[in-house]
Amino acid sequence: MDTEKSLSPSAEVDILEPTETRRMRVNVGPSHPAMHGVIQIVVEVEGETIVYSDTNFGYLHRGFEKECENHTYQLCIPYTDRLNYVSPLINNEGFCLAVEKFFGVDVPERCKYIRTMLSELSRISDHQTCIGAAAMELGAFTPFLYLMKGRELIYRILEEVTGHRLTINYMRPGGLAADLPEGFFEHLRDILPVIREVTSETDKLLTKNRIFIDRTRNVGAISKEDALSFSYSGPCLRACGMAYDVRKAFPYSAYDRVDFEVPVGSTGDTLDRYLVRMAEMEQSVRIIEQCMRQIPDGPVSVNDPRVILPPKQEVYHTIEGLVNHFKLVYEGIRPPKGEVYQMVEGGNGELGYYIVSDGTGRPYRVRVRPPCFMIVSSMDFMIKGAMMADIVPVFGSLNMIAGEMER
């Protein structure tokens, strides 16, 4: 046999004849430090070069969509927190907007501004987590902790508003669970400069760092056409040079009344994705500042007995209020028959909710369009021919959130 011949020490062996080699198959994940325990990439490498890869996910599928069919609309909201758990308020907002679309109700101005502000805070925390984690996986541990310092401040202020840090369950169809607490704006005014500061610290440590740029430039690049064919959205699509942002294209809440830019990249590589996210954090801070100036006084929930619980005063003292409360809690809000699709700009891109209502208190079907799913689907395409070490920055820059991707 060939192998025997090449192994035998006889003098006749032609040393110029190439040795028989085999590709090495490496299981990257699910228990691998960069794979967060929720994704597996089977790669075949020749040396360090990836010749074949197969991305498998589904480790965190929790049946969100099916679960919604057995819950009233209000009871679905806590589940939406657990989709993209790094920016749960945006998920809340998307679901509430979709349900409001059924009724055609328009929430009060103050509610719109609060939603916008909190969504942008969530977006900042989302981008901070993504950049920090990606940098950490590249070995730069320090920027990660700087960014976590900033995220901690955001979590604290969200805790003040909603009572929770992660699973906030704050928005309701037709309004909010509660108004902003006292001293919110002073606190917000205090933390915005700190957020800017950690961003600029990160900028100094990474954007001007030759090693970081070498590790990310032209790594995992994807063209605009390919990105669109993979149904990209969000920062990853904008990094390819396509200025599509749901907040600009289909404004919701108060986005049509604030001035902000949509940063775009050019090459669609890992560095561009990083730069787009960095620029978006600054834009989010700008939006928050404008909202703080523009926000009016007034109620935070719409006065519509069909969607929002009546005030406790009415529940305890009038029979209509009590019945209304009972029906809304027991049967849930009952949107008219039909279907809606509502998208919001999530931390990773277009987060869409498609809800079919059969007129009862529970949705007939809920379908989520998770931005991650499409983006992570292109993982194999992006890392083909790259090196083993490139998996980490590419994967980190896609910001996979398994809760959202696998629902």
Add this chain to the structure above:
Amino acid sequence: MWIDLLIVTCKVLFMFLFVLGIAGILTWVERKQSAVLQDRIGANRASIFGVRMIGLFHPIADALKLFTKEDFVPLHGHRVLFVLSPALAIVPALMTFAVIPFGDNVHVLGREVSLRVSDINAGVVLVFAIASLSVYGITLAGWASDNRYSLLGALRGAAQMFSYEVVLGLSVIGILLVYGTLDLNEIVRAQGGYWLGFIPRWGVFVQPVGFLLYFTAAFAETKRMPFDLPEGESEIVAGYFTEYSGMKYAAFLFSEFCEMVLVAGLSATLFFGGWQLPVDVARGLALPLVGVVHISGLWVPLLQLLTFCLKVVIFLWLLMQIRWTLPRFRYDQVMSLCWKVLLPLVLLNIAVTAVAVLAVKG
């Protein structure tokens, strides 16, 4: 005869404790310094009867933990090599200290004693010869583990260390040309005195490029960030020591810290005057406010020892600071940095130094 034996034993013990002690404390320093860098408090939980000692008990706690861990050997791994390779990694790292001087010769018990373990007059060659053996520890560890991540780490480690050894060896040629000796103590002695009365005659001022090249290559040899590709956490899990546990794992960790001490010690010796004080001891120690203090007897070697330690500590601080600031290179980038950037520079440095030495010395 027995006095000689006693002296040598003392020196060996001192060097051993010095290196292992610093390496042990380095595990604490690494935690605390990174904490300072990252706005954290750092490890401070380990306590003995409620005394916390700003976390200084953590190295002890670590050692206890690692000693009591299961000693795991992979089922299909090569048992002998698997057990042997941590030793292969740590022994060269410790052995190289034999020729590093930590003071000038002293007169003790009626004989002249040099303050280093072994008086080998080709010290530089010995250091690099032994240091290059540490690649076996890594490569065999990765191969014997029967783990694909380990194998990738071992390959990376072997390639990286072989490549950077070339640059490392060549980068000190300049210094050797300038001082014309391979004896580390002679090199240190030649770095005494001043130019223009205030610039110490340190090697770094004669060989600035040589120092930078040496430092980069030596950093790569320590396999620490940004050159920690053989370990490559979050890429290849933990690289060549993925399968190691307990004290075997600690041996790899320790060899890394010992190598750091070695790099710091060699940097100080070759380029920063080793045990030479930045002030002239012969004329007395000029202290501000106190005036000139004349020192003699055993104070001189003691001061030299402290000077050497201080220089080592400063370099260790620098190594730590770099490690916690930079991200990791990629495998091909490390290789091209070595062969395309550092190697031409180091050859150029040798050529320029050779011509300059020839011109000056005739």
